Amino acid sequence: MTPLDRVLLALAGLSGLLGVAASAAAAHTSGCETLKTAAQFLLFHAPLVVGLVTLGASGLTGPRITRAAAAAVLIGLALFSGDLAMRSLTGAALFQMAAPSGGFALMGGWLLVAVAALVPVRR
Numbered sequence: 152m153t154p155l156d157r158v159l160l161a162l163a164g165l166s167g168l169l170g171v172a173a174s175a176a177a178a179h180t181s182g183c184e185t186l187k188t189a190a191q192f193l194l195f196h197a198p199l200v201v202g203l204v205t206l207g208a209s210g211l212t213g214p215r216i217t218r219a220a221a222a223a224v225l226i227g228l229a230l231f232s233g234d235l236a237m238r239s240l241t242g243a244a245l246f247q248m249a250a251p252s253g254g255f256a257l258m259g260g261w262l263l264v265a266v267a268a269l270v271p272v273r274r
Contacts, residue, residue, distance in 0.1 A: 152204075156204050159204050159225065163221075166197040167193065167198075170232075171194070174187070188235055192228060192235075192257075203217050207221070210272060211272070212272060213267055213270055213272055223259045224260035226256045227255070227257030228253065229253065
């Protein structure tokens with residue numbers, strides 16, 4: 152496992168932690184549907200990143216494209232979930248178009264997952 156794999160794995164763990172925290176906050180506050188959505192995205196995608204790191208490190212998929220997919224997903228989570236959480240908790244946006252940009256990064260990450268599955272691994 153490379154140092155980059157370790158960073159990606161640590162960020163996946165942080166995403167899961169933040170997803171649990173945001174879920175708890177949303178459960179104790181009325182009208183926090185955007186925070187609930189942010190939490191769900193964090194919790195749904197954290198295991199994806201763990202799986203991608205595992206696939207890339209094991210050599211079952213090409214490590215470069217798999218790491219790129221994991222990075223795109225993490226960037227997308229930071230932008231999308233970060234913006235939704237900021238709006239819910241402070242009323243202010245992370246920055247204009249952060250959530251849509253994060254959504255596109257998430258979709259790009261999923262597309263890279265599909266590509267990684269289809270590209271043969273060189274041995």
